[in-house]
Amino acid sequence: MSCTQTVRSLPPLTRAILTALLLLALSPAWGATQEAPVLESTSTEAKAGYYQLRWALEGAEADIDRFILQEARGGDFASAEIFYEGADRATVISGRRNGDYHYRVRAVFEDGSRSPWSPPLKVQVHHHSTAQAFGLFFLGGVVFFTTAGMIAASSSAQRRADPEG
């Protein structure tokens, strides 16, 4: 009996499952080295100027030597710079000015081969407005000085009224 005949003789459900598995195995994403790492950020709009990027390449962790993380100001990565190269799986970026920052990451395997780049990730740094910041700063100042003033005045009054207390 040929292989084709054997497959044809199987029940329809089993045949469908086998076909799906075969298609999956033949797809380009199946091989670990063909897969791109997954890159994510704690926020895509960073209002305080800092964010954490994390990446991983599931299924091929044992063979990975290091990761390369690129940063660029444009989405085409024409003027990209290596932001990090090493074995860590995350990085915290802080102190950035307003603007768009684009990232992508790839794995380098122990045999020297490289994974494809991850899909690019855009993080927009957009600081809180200065008006909001100074508004809350002013409010904080009012609360603090009122509290400190109340304690100082009350302690002083207390000392005058009852020197023992």
Next chain:
Amino acid sequence: MSIQETAILEPGLAWILIALFTLLYVGLGWYFGRHDKDLDQFVLAGRRVGLAVGTATAMATWVTSNTTMMAPQLAYQMGIWGMIGYSLGAVGLLLFAPLAKRIRHLMPYGYTSGDFVRLRYGKLAWRIFLAISLFYSLGWLVSLGMAGGVLTHALSGIPYWQGMTVILAACVSYTLIGGFRAVIGTDFIQSILILVGLVVLAWLTIGSIGFDEIHTSLERERPELLSLMMPAAIMFLFNNLLFGMGEIFHSNVWWTRAYSFREGVGQWAYLLAGIFWAPIPIVAGFIALASPALGTNIPAADMVGPIVASELLGLTGAVIVLIMVFAALASSLDSLLAATAMLVVRDLYYRHFKPHATGEHLRTATKVTILLLGILAWLLCLPKITTLAQLLYFTGAFVASTIWPIAAGLYWRRTNQWGASLAMVLGSATGILAYFQIGFYVGALVGAAVSMVVVLATTWARPGDFDWERLREPPPNH
């Protein structure tokens, strides 16, 4: 998979250091607490703590792992204002100084901060206060446990849960063995270790890199960290100050110390502790700003202090940081365990369920509670759901809403129970709203502001006439 793959310390060496210092603290705990047999001695060290030990315990407790690890984190995230803002936490200690004197005078037989709120404002405000205080204590406890795990992982690659478990277990053990005297005795030793460690680290950091290089790298790679106009950092300044005030004003950690100090000691102990504490976050935070100059990767913001120190100073730096942060962690964890256990036992167990319990029974209940709190903290630390700063500042809205009910309640006869209750509820609610709507750096600020307005308005609209003698509740017959 761990997010950090590079570590300076060999795990074996890290385990040996942790074991040695655990033995030291447990031994000291046994030594300091060996004569404390009755309840007052076990929970308040006999109310006879002097100025030197009093200052050291206040300072060491406020130098938490949060100071040594979160000050660098905030400097790394918010720059110059981050570390200056963190050092404003000293204001809480300074302003608590006169309050400590007043507390000791008004309540010579008091045990907890809950005692004050119950006697001053009645049961409704007391229960709201207990909910806030216990929630905060648990948050702080979890952040300390997490810091233990993060620290050992950052320095040695030891898995987070293993380091967290061992450090938590060590602190629970010696608090259990020695009680409050062990807590303040070990605080004294730990404060010396922390101060010496920090000075050595800062000196080595400046000597190795230099101010110019640190400044140039920051300007090139992370310019906003040097900016005095960074919006989030501007908002953070008063937020952190008010958060620190809320923590100290309401927490039983600080009230038990006020009760335990000899008459006249509290004010000076808190004042000196505040002055000594203020530069510590600046020194600790400065270390983080050296990170861009070194080109070090920081995988998580709360790991920046240990990573930079060990990267910069190699094995020596890693060993110093481990010893120093372990001391800082232990000095706060033990205080928090002891004070929270006391709040649970006296305000929940004794006042609600066992009003006729003997002193011996309450002493045993305190020990069991310390153990249970340790287990609960361990369970909550395991998933590591957030960073240290975000976890701790989540509690900020709640504690900042207690500032005015506590301060006005200690000085003003006219502040009434409804105003105090409403201030805590509305302050917490609006603070949490601001935390989610704007960021973690405004929760305490908004909570404190709303609470202040409510207390002022209700005191003016419906003035009470409290009799201070009601606070002099006679000591229970244990």
